[in-house]
Amino acid sequence: MVGAGARVIVVMPDGQELRASLYERRRTSAGWEYRIGVTVWGTGAGGRPESVEHRVWLGADHVRPLEGGDYSRVPTRQTSTPAAFAGGRQAWTVQQLPHRPGHPGATLVHVIGCQPGGTPLDLDQTLDALKQPRTVTCRECNAASSLP
Incomplete structure (x- = not known):
């Protein structure tokens, strides 16, 4: 389902900000990573435009919470134990x-x-x-x- 995760802001390398869905987070030896989904337009059947979600893992420096967002149900994994x-x-x-x-x-x-x-x-x-x-x-x- 497109856009079913908790909502976050994704900060692009050029500073542009996009709203995205947060599906999962994990703590690695390099820090926190977030699996987000950004909805974009793609070409569907018959050449008609349709929304498609692109999911990727991003580092903590590219993802910000939305004020008032509820992240309590976002699956969280720790893949390493060292302190950050x-x-x-x-x-x-x-x-x-x-x-x-x-x-x-x-x-x-x-x-x-x-x-x-x-x-x-x-x-x-x-x-x-x-x-x-x-x-x-x-x-x-x-x-x-x-x-x-």
Whole structure:
């Protein structure tokens, strides 16, 4: 089925942004990868145009979540166990969860690559972030186990 996954933004090499469907994510020794599907137009029976979905794996630097998107049902696999590194050092990112009626905003700390588009933080910055109210570590990437 075309477009049945969670919705994300794909950032093309020229900076253009496309909406896509996220079907699966996996953590490798090189970082997080996302299997996305982009709907394009192709030629169908009788030469008529029809939508076709092209699916590929992309690195975390090319995929961003849509605000308010639900990624809880996206299949997630870990194909390696080493902690993620940036510039030869272990790194983390933070994700700001917006305030909604009845739910205060919050901050999640991730191992780098768990959430697309995060800016790397070093250990000191990560520990400072965790001292802030309503800041917790991500259970999905098990960020707590990567901290000293």
